[in-house]
Amino acid sequence: MDQLVFLILSIISIGAALAVIFSRNPVYSVLFLIVTFFSIAGHYVLLNAQFLFIVHIIVYAGAILVLFLFVIMLLNLNKTDQTEKSMLPKVAGAISGGLLLIVLLGAVKGLNQAEAAQAVNADMGSVKNLGKILFDEYLLPFEISSTLFLSAMIGAVMLGKKNLKDH
Amino acid sequence: MQALSNTVTNYLVLASILFAIGVMGVLVRRNIIIIFMSIELMLNAVNLLLVAFSVFHNDASSQVFVFFIMAVAAAEITVGLAILVMIYRNTGSVDINALNKLKW
Numbered sequence: 001m002d003q004l005v006f007l008i009l010s011i012i013s014i015g016a017a018l019a020v021i022f023s024r025n026p027v028y029s030v031l032f033l034i035v036t037f038f039s040i041a042g043h044y045v046l047l048n049a050q051f052l053f054i055v056h057i058i059v060y061a062g063a064i065l066v067l068f069l070f071v072i073m074l075l076n077l078n079k080t081d082q083t084e085k086s087m088l089p090k091v092a093g094a095i096s097g098g099l100l101l102i103v104l105l106g107a108v109k110g111l112n113q114a115e116a117a118q119a120v121n122a123d124m125g126s127v128k129n130l131g132k133i134l135f136d137e138y139l140l141p142f143e144i145s146s147t148l149f150l151s152a153m154i155g156a157v158m159l160g161k162k163n164l165k166d167h
Numbered sequence: 168m169q170a171l172s173n174t175v176t177n178y179l180v181l182a183s184i185l186f187a188i189g190v191m192g193v194l195v196r197r198n199i200i201i202i203f204m205s206i207e208l209m210l211n212a213v214n215l216l217l218v219a220f221s222v223f224h225n226d227a228s229s230q231v232f233v234f235f236i237m238a239v240a241a242a243e244i245t246v247g248l249a250i251l252v253m254i255y256r257n258t259g260s261v262d263i264n265a266l267n268k269l270k271w
Contacts, residue, residue: 052214075252075261093193104186125222148238148239151242
């Protein structure tokens with residue numbers, strides 16, 4: 001049962017990821033990226049990571065993809081690009097990506113299966129357990145990431161200004 | 168307690184394929200927005216693999232790391248899209264071939 005769900009989710013995520021990079025219209029790319037993110041969220045459910053499932057949906061589908069769509073609509077980029085220039089860089093890029101995939105799969109194949117804990121602790125990825133770890137062991141990185149967000153926000157506002165000389 | 172029938176090798180293969188698709192997107196496409204999406208794909212492949220290892224090794228701290236990676240990705244996309252808007256304002260396109268001033 002688990003295996004079947006894993007297979008279906010994997011096929012959906014790989015197909016949607018391929019559609020992201022090969023569709024001509026950027027809006028379709030964003031929509032396929034949403035499909036990919038939801039299938040990865042399904043993988044998180046399959047792995048019993050409920051907290052990350054929620055955070056993934058909120059951060060990616062709720063914030064990042066809305067931002068992408070907003071920028072595409074704002075810049076009026078929702079038209080198909082028909083720049084058919086040289087094919088050589090595209091073919092070279094595709095071949096290098098494929099070679100990277102072959103190297104990674106070869107490394108995975110040469111790996112001997114380590115002794116993994118097969119009995120899974122069901123509430124390890126729960127909000128309660130991860131919250132305890134996050135606010136106990138990782139309190140300082142958590143606070144530093146809030147500073148990172150503040151600086152990113154200020155940076156985005158500064159970059160988005162029309163002309164800095166006017167202010 | 169529940170036994171998972173999937174092995175960690177399945178997740179390794181899946182994450183490798185997703186990561187390679189992301190690399191291919193960065194190399195093949197010339198549109199900056201698509202390149203950003205490919206970077207997101209690569210980050211998600213790594214996140215998925217971290218969660219899989221965390222579950223199969225019964226260690227919750229890598230899920231906290233995935234949380235921090237998501238935070239950094241959100242900040243990166245915010246600044247990146249602001250830079251993209253500025254590039255569009257100055258060059259009138261989102262094609263990275265328009266940015267060849269630093270090219271050797």
